[in-house]
Amino acid sequence: DAGVTQSPTHLIKTRGQQVTLRCSPKSGHDTVSWYQQALGQGPQFIFQYYEEEERQRGNFPDRFSGHQFPNYSSELNVNALLLGDSALYLCASSLLGPPYNEQFFGPGTRLTVL
Amino acid sequence: AQKITQTQPGMFVQEKEAVTLDCTYDTSDQSYGLFWYKQPSSGEMIFLIYQGSYDEQNATEGRYSLNFQKARKSANLVISASQLGDSAMYFCAMSFSGSARQLTFGSGTQLTVLP
Numbered sequence: 001d002a003g004v005t006q007s008p009t010h011l012i013k014t015r016g017q018q019v020t021l022r023c024s025p026k027s028g029h030d031t032v033s034w035y036q037q038a039l040g041q042g043p044q045f046i047f048q049y050y051e052e053e054e055r056q057r058g059n060f061p062d063r064f065s066g067h068q069f070p071n072y073s074s075e076l077n078v079n080a081l082l083l084g085d086s087a088l089y090l091c092a093s094s095l096l097g098p099p100y101n102e103q104f105f106g107p108g109t110r111l112t113v114l
Numbered sequence: 115a116q117k118i119t120q121t122q123p124g125m126f127v128q129e130k131e132a133v134t135l136d137c138t139y140d141t142s143d144q145s146y147g148l149f150w151y152k153q154p155s156s157g158e159m160i161f162l163i164y165q166g167s168y169d170e171q172n173a174t175e176g177r178y179s180l181n182f183q184k185a186r187k188s189a190n191l192v193i194s195a196s197q198l199g200d201s202a203m204y205f206c207a208m209s210f211s212g213s214a215r216q217l218t219f220g221s222g223t224q225l226t227v228l229p
Contacts, residue, residue, distance in 0.1 A: 031215055033215055042222055043159070044219075045217065048216060056213050056216050090157075103161070105151070
């Protein structure tokens with residue numbers, strides 16, 4: 001049973017470009033959350049998807065958008081990249097309902113913006 | 115608003131000794147969950163242990179235990195018999211009843227286990 005997978009592992013972009021990151025949740029999970037982790041800091045919640053809709057959103061600009069597909073996989077899109085978008089992007093999968101102790105993370109995508 | 119505070123940026127422990135990593139939280143919710151994650155240098159966030167706010171017993175998972183003191187709003191992680199492989203960044207996180215899936219993280223504690 002595969003856990004949470006993310007692609008790509010690493011990515012280098014330049015300012016102003018657009019990027020798409022992908023996440024496949026753990027088998028049986030229906031909810032995907034995305035987090036941004038800047039160097040030396042704890043992860044910050046970006047948004048969460050359930051039933052192909054954005055349910056919750058953290059304090060991130062509209063340049064950050066997402067999508068969830070019928071198979072529960074998800075994409076994170078960032079437009080007009082800034083140097084400050086350089087970070088580790090983590091995807092977490094869970095069930096919307098209980099058990100509430102299950103929230104598993106993928107290996108992350110490390111984005112570098114030059 | 116929910117807030118997690120980890121006051122120890124770095125900790126050192128001798129191999130085979132026990133170590134406690136501190137975590138305090140602030141919330142007005144009555145229903146919430148507390149998590150501890152381990153993040154090695156590879157970056158993956160590894161789930162260690164969970165404590166629900168209504169759980170009466172402290173959570174334990176193998177060498178990990180969570181010292182939950184609700185009145186003091188603390189949820190310290192205790193690692194017994196430290197191993198070299200325990201060297202990593204440790205994050206305390208919290209979910210709250212308004213969104214059971216959104217986690218608020220602390221700033222982390224870098225644990226180094228010495229041989």
